[in-house]
Amino acid sequence: MTISTFKVRLATAAAALMLSASAHAGEVSWWVSEPGKVKAQQLATEFEKENPGITVKLQANPYGGLEGKVMIAVKSGIPPDLIEVQNSWIPSYQATNALEDVGAAINQSVPLTDFVPATLAACSVDGKIYGLPFQAEALAMLYRKDLFRDAKLDPEKPPQTWDEMIEVSKKLTYTAPNGQRRYGYGIAGGGAEGQGNTLYRSLPYIWMNGGDILSADMKKSTLNTPEAIAGVKFYTDMLTSLKVSPPSTLENGGLELRRLFMAGTIAMYQGTPTELERFAQDAPNLDYGVAIMPHPTGKETSALLGGWGFIVPKAGKNKAEALKLLQFLAKPERLALYTRTFPTTTTSMNLPRFADPKLDAFKVMMTHARPQPPIGSWLEISSAYYKNIQEVLIGGASPKDAMAAADKAIDAILKK
Incomplete structure (x- = not known):
């Protein structure tokens, strides 16, 4: 091989390497x-x-x-x-x-x-x-207008406050003439992705009542406060004391709630905008409305983004x-x-x-x-919260005792 041939091959190889590197960099x-x-x-x-x-x-x-x-x-x-x-x-x-x-x-x-x-x-x-x-x-509140009419409620006037929510949910909970058991309000307590589903739907009740899950500096849990406990109580009471949510609540996540809603088993639940597409595909004749989430009297509604x-x-x-x-x-x-x-x-x-x-x-x-608090240990924190919400739903603890336990568990996580 001559020196000139070697130089040509070397230049060709170098060009190929450059081209290869360029192609990789462009992917x-x-x-x-x-x-x-x-x-x-x-x-x-x-x-x-x-x-x-x-x-x-x-x-x-x-x-x-x-x-x-x-x-x-x-x-x-x-x-x-x-x-x-x-x-x-x-x-x-x-x-x-x-x-x-x-x-x-x-x-x-x-x-x-x-x-x-x-x-x-x-x-x-x-x-x-x-x-x-x-x-x-x-999340907004989805409600069945036809079930409102069946219960002699105005389908154009969904509940706006917590007190109205309780009153309306009671009226929507009964056994229909066809033998179907109907429930006023479906809450999430489990199901697939149960932790996220339950947090997403219950935490806003704490916020709209003036409570929070963490302090502003994210160094301490604030669940063991009257405001937070009352928010959790309102949410869990739907199953435990008011019994306006179905017995399947501990297995219900977003998917299950949507199915129960379409079947007429629940008259109201918290849903996302994607529900509308599903209704159009699976139940095109569904008679429903969408409203803002009810809030405590004199306070504003809230949602987890x-x-x-x-x-x-x-x-x-x-x-x-x-x-x-x-x-x-x-x-x-x-x-x-x-x-x-x-x-x-x-x-x-x-x-x-x-x-x-x-x-x-x-x-x-x-x-x-x-948005949720921007903290790296959020998955652990929300897990401790979810575990104690479930304790309330199964009847193993009062909202006060459960939030005291969650408070203690979350503070331990924050100190790691």
């Missing part, structure tokens, strides 16, 4: 949840057309076990470049210092002032934004491309396309897709929604 791996797969592929194709040097490698993951799967990935040192997660998981991931601060990148694409403030707060830890919130939701976002792991190999995809996804029309409930910006919320009057109560609830 961004994106994990999404299974329900978002079709729309994610649509957006990925559009992104690739706008950015011909970048390829999107898409992977869809089922909900089951996703939180743990992402935690393993972000701690592995070789995570995907962009990941769809529940916003409530972000503090736990960032507790390991695993996430990129994406606030500045988002602001270059969409002004942060366009976002509903609580949605950014849900993705933030210590004032830094670690995720692009694309989906937001707050739910939602999803996209995170960029620090250890991702293609961070520049991931941030470019993140900025692409942040545009209002893409947030509106991808969300399964509501988008997170004012501009996208005003698009025609969200003009259905049945969504109005959900929009109102969004203005009263609060």
